[in-house]
Amino acid sequence: MRKTSLDMVYELAKRDRRVVFIGSDLGPDTLKQLKAEFPGQFLMEGVSEANIVTMAAGLAMEGKIPYINTIATFLTRRCFEQIVLDLGLHNTKVRLIASGGGVVYAPLGPTHLAIDDIAILRTVPNMTILAPADADEMRRLMLQTLDVEGPIYVRLGKGGDPIVSRDDLPAEIGKAILMREGADALIVCTGICLQVALAAADDLEKQGIAASVLHVHTLKPLDVTAIYENAARVPVVVTIEEHTIVSGLGSAVAEILAESSFNPSKRFQRIGIPDVFPDQYGSQASLMARYDITAGRLTEVVKQLRGNTR
C-alpha cells in the first residue's frame, strides 16, 4: 500500500506541479524517479517532524500541495500541536501519508505501533482521515486528494494486503461503502479490517445470519447518514478496527447510536485493541490475533449479541 501511495504521489506530481513530496529521512531510493525528473517537487528533510509539518503548512499557504511521508506514530504524536494549529487551524492543503497504520510494525515494538492515530486526529477540525482497505482503494482515494481543501491523513496498511475493495463500488472521500447487505446485523469496519469483516460475514451467512458490512474508509468527515441508516435496519451493530477501542471508529459509531435513541436500542460492541500498550512483538497478524481482531471473534460477537436480542 505504501508503494502504491508513493507511486500515486509521483503520478499526481507529474500532472500537477503544485504537488511536493516531503520525506522525513526515508530510504535512499524513495521516489528516486520523482527526484530525477522533478527535483523541485522532491524534498528529503531530517528527522524533524515538528518543523516539517509547519514548513509544509507554509508551503501550502504559498500554493503548494505537500505530501509528507514517514512512520505513522512520528507523523501524529510528536508533531500533534503542529497538526492541530498549522494544518487544522490554518486549514492548509497538506497530506500526511502515514506508513504502518495500526500494528504493522509489530516486530519494532510499541514506539512504532500507530494504534491511536485515528483517535488523535478525530479531534482536529478540518482534518480528513482516510484508511483504505487495500492498494486498489488507495489508488482510488489518492486520486481524489488533489481536490480536497484542508489537511488529509492517509493511513497505510502493511502492503500486499488482499484486494477486497471493488471497482463496482468505488470509494469516494466522505462516503462509506455498503459492501454487502443483510438484515440480521451490521458490521462497521475501516482499513484492512474490511477483509476481516467480509470473512466473518461469509461465515455468518453459512450459519444463516445475514450481516451488512459497511466499510468506513473515511473516518472524518464521518458518513453519519450511512451509519445511522444501516444501523436502523438491524438489531445488532459491531465495529472492528486495528486501533485502540478508545475514540476510534467504534467510539464514533457508539456516539451515533447513543444520540439516535433507537427503540429498542441496538445491541452493540466494539472490537479493537483494548486500552493497553501491546506487550508482544511478532507480526501484524499475531498481534491482531492476540487482541481478537479476527473473523472468528467477530462472528462469535455477532452471534452472542443476537442471542441477547429479543
Add this chain to the structure above:
Amino acid sequence: MTTAFSPTTPDDLALDARSRALRKMIVRTIEAGKRGHVGAAFSVMEILRVLYDDILKVDPANPRWTERDRCILSKGHGCIALYVLLAEKGFFPESELWKFCASDGILGGHPEYGKVPGVEASTGSLGHGLSFGVGFALNAKLEGQKHRVFVVVGDGECSEGSIWEAALCAAQHKLSQLTVLIDYNKQQTYGTIAEVQGLEPLADKWASFGFAVREVNGHDVDALRAVLSEMPFHPSKPGALICHTVKGKGTGLTERNLSWHHKARVSEAEVASLFASLDDE
C-alpha cells in the same frame, strides 16, 4: 563568524516621539481590552516599527499581494505592537484596536491568520513561526521569487526544540531570503533567561546552526534600519539578527517588571501612570 556587539545598551537609549506615540497606542489598546502582554509589545516595538516603516514591501490595500515581503510575529504575545502598526498602515480600521479581545473584534490576545489582514500566520503557541517562515522562503526559492521573509522570535521562545529544527532546515536549504530577528530582552515569564534556561552564547549558537549573524540595539531605530538594509547578510545563508532589547521598554513601571509580562484587569490608575510616563520620557 559573528560580529562584535558594542553599541549603546538598550537601557540608555531614549525613545523618540514616534516610539512614544506608538506605545501610547498600545496603552490605549490595553485600556480598551483591559489586558495584554505589555512587556513583549514594548520590547518588540522598534523592531516591528522599522520593519513596517522602512524595510517591508507590503500593500495594505492588498494584504495577499504575491510579491510582498512576509513578516511573521512568531512571539505572538507581542501582537499589540503589530496591531497598532497594521492599523496605522491601513490594513484595518483603527477602531478595531478599541475592540481588542472583544467578542465582536478581530484582534485577539494572539494574532490570527485569515482574521487579521496583514497577519501571515496564527501564532501564540511558541516555536511555530520560524518553520512557517522556512516554508514561505523555501517556496520563494523554488519558484525564483524575490520577496523576503522575516520572522520575529522571542528569546524565551528559543527554548523550543522546533526553533532549532527549523534553523537546521533553513541552513540546509540556504534560505538567504529568510531573516530571523530575536527579541533578546533576556527575560521570560518566570525570571531572567539566565536563571530559567540560559541561551548564551546566543550569537554563536545561531552561527553554528549556519546563520549569518548580526547584533543590534533593538530600540535604536537608526541602527536597526542600517543593519536591515544590508539584507541578505550572506548570499547563501539565512540571517539572524539578535536585537538586544529591554522587556517593557519605555516606562519605569514596565521595564524589566515581570508582573507586566501579561497583565489582566489593568486599572485606570495604571493606564494613567503609563500615559504620564510616556509623556515624560
